[in-house]
Amino acid sequence: MQKDERDLLDVLKFELEFLEKGGYGRSPREPWRPQFIFEDSPTCMNYDSKDHPDPCGECVLMQLVPPAGRETKIPCRHIPFNADGETLDSLYRYADQFETERLFGNWLRATIATLEEQRRTYLDNSSGLSAARPGESRGEPLFQSLHPKCANPACPTAFHWLGGGKFFRFRRDSAEANADHPTSQTGTAVLGVRHYWLCEHCSHVFTLVYNESEGVMLKLLWPELPVAELPKQLTTG
Secondary structure, three states: OOOOOOOHHHHHHHHHHHHHOOOOOOOOOOOOOOOOOOOOOOOOOOOOOOOOOOOHHHOHHHHHOOHHHOOOOOHHHHOOOOOOOOOHHHHHHHOOHHHHHHHHHHHHHHHHHHHHHHHHHHHHHHHHHHHHOOOOOEOOOOOOOOOOEOOOOOOOOEOOOOOOOEEEEEEOOOOOEEEOOOOOOOOOOOOOEEEEEEOHHHHOOEEEEEEOOOEEEEEEOOOOOOHHHHHHHHHHO
């Protein structure tokens, strides 16, 4: 079992293209039933492994599922599409395929626009920080306060177990570091180890390194690139 490490924005853009090209038309293999949104799309993490599916809890779309829907059999059916709380689960009960696809398409476009704007804003803030203090940004430990957040001081993203991103741990007395280790259940440092987390957005732009004189520091993944080019690199993967 592997965690779904796809970029949420890329997944939603592909899904919109699939929808607009008529991907949810009747299947020639199963013409007797309608196609289910997300489940019958190549964006589904189990699209090619229906016989041995991975748990839906590992899917990148879980970021969009409210807590009440995460324990259901098909969590993506419980993503709310509008202020009225309409979901695939409710639309399948009373709406036809045309109306369902229309509301789904509107939600996709709005969500993609929101994510792109958040990414631009974040990169603008991070670029300003990098330009002002290149290589001097100290990473913030994950559990140094009551409100855990991204290790990037310029990023306000609150920590969430299902929010993607990347974990790091550093020993206080050495430069040894290992990425992708989960924290203890209490979230506290154990045996001199401190935990850090870069959110999904930041992990595409930065990494964390240990400096004996400065401690844990934020480092650009592409230091050779001008700051102005970072958005292009991020959006193209």
